[in-house]
Amino acid sequence: MQNIKTIFLKELRSYFNSPIAYIVMIVYLIISGFLFVWIGFFQANVASLRDYFGNFFIQLVLFVIFIPAVTMRSFSEEKKQGTLELLLTKPITDLELIFGKYLSALALICITLSSTILYYIVIVFLGPIPFGPFFTSLIGFILMSAFFIGIGIFVSSLTENQIVAFIISVLIALFFFLIGKILMIFPPSIVSFFEYVTTDYHLNVISRGVIDSRVLLYYFSMIFLTLYLTKVSLESRKW
């Protein structure tokens, strides 16, 4: 646990020592703030955050662009600089290293997402709004992020080139993100399969205010899978 904490804090600090954290947070605040005002007040004219969380553009920017940008250097930079060899010859396990890095990226995204709490507070002043759907939507966003961070970290462990890591993560994230949005083009027999594999369905379920165990199972098994693949990828040096 101590080792995970050491790595977690170091990684979090290095996010804030580089421009990445600030760019992601500021751009997210600008985009989300704009959409919040635009959708929430001018279009829907009702006090709700449903359209905000359900907005295609904000999901796309957060899950498909920002998360790969945050995770792209996680392992690839260590590989490029040779510091991975240093870390892997320290008395820490591969899993501690992976968890430390994973949790620090997740923490950064959670800090970014915490801005939505402010929007909730604003709306509460304007009119009654149920806390449940807001809360579960936020949980849904965090679970989505947790899955996509797993993808990003895994891809980053495959290459020593950050840009390659970014592009591949974006493509994989796009697959999981977009397929759910275009389900109608598939033959009905395989729709339910794609529905379960991709993220859109699960996010919709959870946004309705229900924390379904199948949804949790989906996210946690996907997170487990990506972290396991990262471990395999780190061990591949021994093959």
Add this chain to the structure above:
Amino acid sequence: MSIKVNNLTKYYGNVLAVDDITFEVTKGEILGFLGPNGAGKSTTMKIITTYLPPTSGTIEVDGLDVEADSLAVRRKLGYLPELNPLYFDMYVEEYLDYVAALDGVPKTKIKKRREEMMKVCGLDSMRGKYIGELSKGYKQRVGLAQAMINDPEVLILDEPTSGLDPNQIIEIRNLIKKLGREKTVILSTHILSEVQATCNRVIIINKGKIVADGTPEELQKKSRGESLVTLEVKNNCDKNALSSSIRELRNVNKVEFVKDTGDSFIFNIYGEKGSDLREIISTKVNQQKALLLSMQAKHSSLEDIFRELTK
């Protein structure tokens, strides 16, 4: 505290990097690992430090197997990898604290250890600087401080003095020698004078095999190089006459005119193995009425042995 390497073999795919090597290093030894690039030095070090597994064979560090007891072995090690990897965006102190924490140095002692290392490695003046700002020599010192911060019983240093200026090299060598009394040290290098200056044992490795193992002095004795004397005389004599008269001396195999420096002639005189030609040469120079400026007998160096064994 010892390192035992038994029949270590390592393949990268189909490429043989280390070919069945066996050796043992004990406490108080500073072992110099010498060899041309690609000889297998770094690979052997990566296996000792548990970064890579052996294809076959075993390595024991203080009785612990590097594969089965990987974490316990790592706790005993200090390792400076090749090319000295560092985080350029961290402060010197921040980096050393981070490494100390990963190495399992107790929280309360981290600051004390870091301060000690900064002093020992001459990093005091680099306080509050980013590692990326440091010169190559200071980066190398940070790398060494990193390797020693957990006060390890075994130090594995892959080219510890690369990139340092001559003064720093001497400082680092003295530091390694001092540490070597209490610890087991393996350092790799392709700088031969480094081995002579620092190590009390040398292993020369070539194409994955050990080709020589012994103290620097032992290896020197074993070599079969011929004796060589470099002679410098004032240029007011007949260089051809001098050269041919020296050639006639006993034990002299070859006389080679090296150059005319403008006011002196320089010759290289090769003799039978083990012979000291200086006395007879100086007599001959006097007979020829030439003015002797300098004369130097060169024993076959580790460099000759190295070239002989690894060509």
